[in-house]
Amino acid sequence: MRALRLSGMIALLAALSLQSLSGAAVAAEHVIEEMSVSVMPEYDDPRVLAVFQAKLADDVELPYTAEFLVPADAKDPEIGMACEVPEGGGHVCKPYQTTDKDGFRSVSYQATQAKNLFFEYYWDPFSEQAATANGQKSFKYEFKAPESVKTLMIGVQQPLKAEEFELTPAPDETVRDSEGMNVNTFTYSDVKKDQVITINASYVKTDPAVSKPRNNPSTLPVVAAGGQALTGGADQGPLRQEILLFAGVFLAAITAVFVWRFRPSPAPVIARPVAKAKAKDDRRTTAAGTKFCSSCGRPVASNVKFCSECGDAV
DSSP states (O other), rough: HHHHHHHHHHHHHHHHHHHHHHHHHTSOOOOOEEEEEEEETTTSSSEEEEEEEEEEOOOOOOSSEEEEEETSSSSSSSEEEEEOOOOSSEEOOOOOEEEEEEEEEEEEEEEOSEEEEEEEEOOOSSSOOOOOTTTTEEEEEEEOOOSSSEEEEEEEEOOOTEEEEEEEESSEEEOOTEEEEEEEEEEEEETTTTTEEEEEEEEEEOOOOSSSOOOOOSOOOOTTTTTTOOOEEEEEEHHHHHHHHHHHHHHHHHHHHHHHHTTTOOOOOOOOOOOOOOOTOOOOOOSSEEEHHHHHOEEEEEEBBOOOOOBBBB
């Protein structure tokens, strides 16, 4: 009997331990609360620019090793900025490390003071494509989640003067940004760690000009040899500030779209009929000495000065 009681207690403790572990897993289900990715072909460069913004979950503690994944087959990738973004402050760029990781290049850096993260890179999918008279272009974008993400929003911008722009799969929404350019958005929920999302794009563009020519290329971020990013005090230049602004506006736009799509249905409104108002000078009196309110039309006694229904003078 004692052996049975002991085995029962062990089973109960094991069940409680599993329940506790399951609760902990639920509490820490998402490491990244929200992430946005802006994919901009031929924006300020003949290549494709990918800009990431991420917000860590509240229960994630600092310092934190931020990681972003670049496809290994992305031709000639150039890391632009790897930063943390303190509340109310600018982008603090950090030294980063790169390693190969299951078909992707892992770019990581230490976030020590902020849970808002930023990362960007360029790659060239067009250089090996045969030049055609009709300007047909295509590229593949691959996203791999470095951690679990509660809400992921990917936007693919259509270049200016690009025609027959197509994406596979089809986007959830298409919005117009402040520069008059179409942004095709994809929204995902509960993205698992290491989950891969692939988007294929094709379009026709014979004009070699980029959408936003660089006004001051000498002030753009420079990556030093050995994979060391520039420090946060360096001049970012007017174009870089515009890209950061676009990324912020883009995030706000697709967040608004996401909120609108999943908004609760409003409660039905029941209209109450209102009696037709009488003219101010229409003070009719019935044979019984009753007159009508000139505002709401309700009959009132001839000796009262104010309507008992609406309160107006009669």
